[in-house]
Amino acid sequence: MTTKYVRRLIRWSQWGWLLLLPNLLWPGLAWSQQADHRALEKAMRVFNLQNYEEALPLFEKLKSSAPNDPAVNYGLGVSYLASPDPTVQAKALEPLEVAANNKGEAVPNYVHYHLALAYHQAQRFTDAMAQVDKFEQTAPKNDPLIAKARMVKAQARNGQWLMANELPVVLMNVGPTINSSFSEFSPLVNADETMLVYTAVRADDKVKGGRPMESIYQAKGQNGQWNTPARVELSTQAQNTGAVALSPDGQQMLLYTGTADGNGNLYQAKLHGKNWQGPSPVDAPVNSNHLENGASMSADGTAIYFASNRPGGFGGMDIWMMEKDERGQWGRAVNLGPSINTDANEEAPFIHPDGKTLFFHTDGPRSIGGLDVMKAMRIRGEWHDARNAGYPINTVHNDGYFVMSPDGTKGYFASNRPGGFGSMDIYFLGIPAELNMIPLTMLKGRVVSGEERTPIPTTIKVINRETSEPIQNVYSSNAVTGNYLIIFPPGKEYDLVVEAEGYQPQLVTIKIPHQDYFYELYQEIHLKPIRQFDEIVGQEVSVKNAFYDTERPQQKVAVDSRFAKEVSLVKDSLDLYELMDNIIASEDAEAYNYLMELMLATNPTGEVPMENAPEIQVASGEFYYEDAKSGKPLALDATKSSPKPVTASSDPKPVQVDVTKVYFAVNKSDLQAEFAKQLDPLVAQLKKNPSLKIEISGYADATGDREHNLRLSNERARAVLKYFNDRGIPRRRIVAKGYGQTSQEALYKNDQDKQKDRKVEIRLLSVL
Missing domain, CATH: 3.30.1330.60 (OmpA-like domain)
Structure with missing residues (x-):
């Protein structure tokens, strides 16, 4: 395993390292009662050397003459699982079931482990977990496969949940112009989608020793249709070379070149006319004496995200990041931490042009099986826990090398799922025309004070009335305009604790109605002091809620179906900035531009004719400080309204x-x-x-x-x-x-x- 391709090929065999049986010489021959012992001995000898490709035809021949022999069926099933072809892997289920059901002394306890893999590959997740339990019950406590079996069980749980919550996205194989019976992966697309760069293996591309070699290919395209690709000629052509990143303008490329010792480094090339010049090594200290095999550059070129197995990580390949200093030099490598990395392999990072959305793939317990695409969001400088990108982007097969177009409407990735043209194929991801409506309410409000209605600096705390739990974030109004923005899910009541300068804390209760689309709630909170002579003894508050969009469906804001899967991120946090991050990654430019316009508006409610709104709630009251309980905000229920403000002093x-x-x-x-x-x-x-x-x-x-x-x-x-x-x-x-x-x-x-x-x-x- 001295090349990057062979490293990937083992992982692409779907179960790769999960199949290895450490320190096991399977003695199944001694108990075989049906098979030709000489032929079985030869097959088992090759099997015990873990040469499953050579063992497979030997066991197939034995199966034809001894179809129910448990030893033959076990060897055949494991050999099928070791194939890089998912259609071949699927054949493992029947012989492994025969072996498990007729186990006896001829079949090791590992049959339950391998049958779990076969069930998992067939998406029979409950059966897979049951086989893992059987394996654990009989395996020695120090068996190294126990940890791997538990990971299979974790992946089965992931598969159950993710496949039950399928994303309504469009997936298409990009077709035979690009894909072949060999492997194509690591797709890279420039901003206007006129250039596709990817890595491929071809029959005529060999490295020393006759092993397949990775090379870079490039195709021109328009409207998603790609012309015949051409191989990119580089000075590193005699080595494994793969494309890992492409600049938005398509003028610069990052690539990987393998070394004879199994390591490899990152290089950069520049397009000069129609030809790529270079490559030259990426400046130190990005490269090390260890393996760096994937990278992505930020849109402004000041940060690089890369995969490396250098010391200091969590195990296997980890995602690291470096930033340039004021002199343009790369700083210290920073591991992205446990929210991104695990003791498994995290590779192929792609940082979206927004600088806040990171995609990568992993083969660890967060996947459904094999490689899975993961997505993580950086919010206020901190990376939140990476989440599985979901089904059908991810499957029980290998799915990785995900990139997204700058406008967030398209994605490309590689997969060896059934139905392709060969081992790994390149796929296109799109969003369906029928977009789901997200039933969120954007509260756009302002706080004003006194007869002159002067905006005042205000902080707003949100409390869920059902749970009495405060929302973590504290919102602040604009000190100049008094404006604030908060996002709410439907069908709940909240207390807004408004703390304004010069006033006692005011609690305003609001009710977010049930709805099936995104709409706006305009709100104005008007605070006025109550004076007795030169002493302020209380405050008057008036709250107006105008529900414009409930009566104007043509102004509903469409948020796409993929964003629907991100709603869980804001249901508990109600964080506008987190919502913005999710919309950026949700592939809805309309929602993004709309929210940006709202955030930058100097007065979101100033132009709203509150008194003429189709539906309006108005509530007001007078509050005297001597009546207030110590430590309690003054409470006004804005859900109980009247056509005009009514206070305790009306018409005495x-x-x-x-x-x-x-x-x-x-x-x-x-x-x-x-x-x-x-x-x-x-x-x-x-x-x-x-x-x-x-x-x-x-x-x-x-x-x-x-x-x-x-x-x-x-x-x-x-x-x-x-x-x-x-x-x-x-x-x-x-x-x-x-x-x-x-x-x-x-x-x-x-x-x-x-x-x-x-x-x-x-x-x-x-x-x-």
Whole structure:
């Protein structure tokens, strides 16, 4: 295994290293009762050397004469599994079932392990897991195949789930112009899809020793139709050379060249006219003394992602990354970590032009079987756990080398699934015309303050009312516009805890209705302080929700079916930026451009005629701080609305005709005891009837200037307010105001009449 091709061929045999039987010399001949012992001995000798290709015809001949011999059937079944051809692998099921059902002493316990592989290949995942359990029950605890058997079981579970949740995508073999009876893989396409570069093996391409050699081929195309490919002539032609990355303009290519010791390095070539020049090694320290066999460059050329088995990884091949410094030199190699890499092999990285979406393939426990395409998202600088790209992109066969077009509408990858032209073929991935509608709601809102409706800096926390669990992300409104954006799934209620500068935390309850498409909810939260004199004693909040798109289906935003599989990423996080990352990878340019427009808009609700919306919810209320429970936000249920705001102070009416009056000394605001006693009956009446409010009006005589008299009247009204408040009447039930002097004519009153103007009048009011 000194070349990159042979390394891949073992893995492409589908079960490759999973088939190896360490330290086993199968002595099945001693218990065979039916087969020709001399012929069986020859077949088993080759089998024990793990030369399954040569053993296969020997066992086939024995099967014809001894169809039920368990030893013959076991050797035949394992030899079938070792084939690189899936159609040949499928033949393993029948003989392995015969061997397992007639096991006896002629067949080792490994038959359950290999039968699990055959069931898995046939997509009989439940049967495969049952055979793994049988193998584990009888195998020695230190048997090295136990770990491999458990991985088969994990892959079977993956297959059950992923195939039950099939993606509605379009897959097509690109056809015989490109594919052949040999292997074609690692497809690379430039931005306008006029150039396809790929790696292939041909019968006439040999390295020293006669082994097949990898070479690079290039085809021109238009509208998905490719012309006859031509081999790319390079100075490395005598060695295994494969294409691994292509720049969007098709002018630069990264490639791999193998070495005689089984390692290999990355090279770069440039297109000059119609010919490729080079290649030259990629600058150090990307290459090492170990194997680097795949890479992808970021769109701006400042980062490279590559596969390597260098020390410091998690095992096998890992995905690493390097960035260029300010001098244009490559920095330190950074392993992408356990969210991407495992102790299996992770290879063929492809970083999308968005710089946040990474594809690669793996042969580990996250696959359905063989190689599987994986996808990972980088969000706020951190790579989230890679996920299987799903069925039918991935199958129980080998599927890898995935690349995506810059606009996100097409993909290309390689697979050895049945129905192709040969070993590995190149396939096209497309999105169906009938796109699913994603039932998400985009809440586009703003927070404004005061009579001038000035935007204010705000943070918004989201709580799921059903679970009482807070959503991890905290949203911040734009400090200049007051705008915010949040994404919600349908059919749930949420509490928005709005924390704005100068206000107590305000809790606003909203209900996201059930719907089957993507639409917008416009929201405006208007906060106003409630003042009593120069003191802020509470706040008034008004919430308007305008559901435009529920009545205008022509404005629904289409999000494609592949994005539907990403909804789970936002159901719990409600993270707009994570949603943006998912849309970028979801192959929906319309949704991407739409969201970008919304994010960059200076005022998403400013142009919305809230009062004329087809469906609108309006809710408002007054909240006094003395009523608030310690540590609890002030709560307003915006799901309970009315045609116009209704507050506790709307249209108060007098309860009684009589007005209680208290008087004050000249230029004084102290409440005298003789008058204070007159207020006690009013206190008792207010406590008896909680629906009553009280109106306090302060006055002064005409002596002095108007500003002084207005201030004095306020102080007198405040003194009476304090009397009621100290006796348990909350401020929300009190309206107090100073009106200054009674009139200019009062200036000419005598002292006795002026005394009557130094007063506070108290009226009981009803809000019923």
